Amino acid sequence: MAAVEQPGTAPSGLRGGLRRVEGSLRPRLREFRSWWTRSLASWLPARVRDLFGLSPQRLLLRRHGNELQLSLWRGDAERALAGLPVPEAGAAEADPLGSLLSPRIVEVPRWLVLPASAVLRRRLTLPAAAGERLREVLGFEIDRQTPFTAAEVSYDARLLGHRGDDQLEAELVVVPKATLEAALAALGALAPTLAGVDVADAGGRPLGVNLMTGAQRRLRGDPWRRRNLVLLLVAAAALFLGMWQMLANREAAADYFEQQVDEEVRQARGASLEKRQLVDLIEGGAFLQAARAGKPTMVEVMDELARRLPDDTYLEKLSVEGERILLIGLSREASALVGRLQGSPLWTDPALAGALQPDPRTRMDRFTLTAKLATAPAQAPGNAAARGAPDAAGGH
Structure with missing residues (x-):
């Protein structure tokens, strides 16, 4: 729109104020109309919006x-x-x-x-x-x-x-x-x-x-756009009025059933969570107890080594990783160490890993020896859980 001004019809201050009001009001009216149209269209299914060009x-x-x-x-x-x-x-x-x-x-x-x-x-x-x-x-x-x-x-x-x-x-x-x-x-x-x-x-x-x-x-420009919009609004209003009565009749029943279902689901989830936590606690306790009971302690391993190794043997490294024992050290009888370590109840399969290396400084042989840590036979999970259930429940 273009406003044509004629001299003498209105004061300049009034004309400027009207132009400012017009300039600030029109964009906001367009924004409101666009928002209102999008809000009405959002109530319709996506296929209907696509059919009428509202998306x-x-x-x-x-x-x-x-x-x-x-x-x-x-x-x-x-x-x-x-x-x-x-x-x-x-x-x-x-x-x-x-x-x-x-x-x-x-x-x-x-x-x-x-x-x-x-x-x-x-x-x-x-x-x-x-x-x-x-x-x-x-x-x-x-x-x-x-x-x-x-x-x-x-x-x-x-x-x-x-x-x-x-x-x-x-x-x-x-x-x-x-x-x-x-x-x-x-x-x-x-x-x-x-x-x-x-x-x-x-x-x-x-x-x-x-x-x-x-x-x-x-x-x-789509010449049918405005007419389609009017028809769409009329159809939406008719559909809204036609569905209102049915929705009002079903609303109370739907809310009641929804509350019942939510309550039952909440109770079932709570019971299932508590049962899962209890089973995990029993099984975890039984597994840790069986694992600790089936393996010798580090003190027992060190004591057994001290009794079996000769006095002229020195250990530089002793490590136990999982079921593997690693010994690194110096000895004057390195070739006989495997025989000394055999027959121990705490480990099995002692063997030298690599060749012996003479040490010119100490005049001994450097050796690397490995063995497999002996463990007790694994128990069935069901039996371990059954035996650990009373203790775990009582401890908890």
């Missing part, structure tokens, strides 16, 4: 090297579709994606999404009256806010929010025309099918701007 959809194209990533943007969610090679500019098909996508997705508007590094963004604070013609107003700020002129770039503006009644926050998004033309040329035969060019934010989501130049923009 905004975009086919997003992102280029990564020689591959073109396709994803479907519906509402506020994005779903990846496929990755395809970029079609060449001289492709025979008018629409290279026509034979690859389903008929419903082929008709979805296609948008090229540029990376965030390809554009320049500037955040500005403007009077609320600029909201009516935000893009035109920010076009005059290109020379001051960017190192480019208006003729060198393609740009768009987006409203970020209002600051009180007299100011608003906006963002200017600028891309050099050379960069945009190179991105469009890289798409080959897909470039003429684009409905717009958007930019990805830091999280990879589209900003909601259109950086295509005025000559390239395609403004598609």
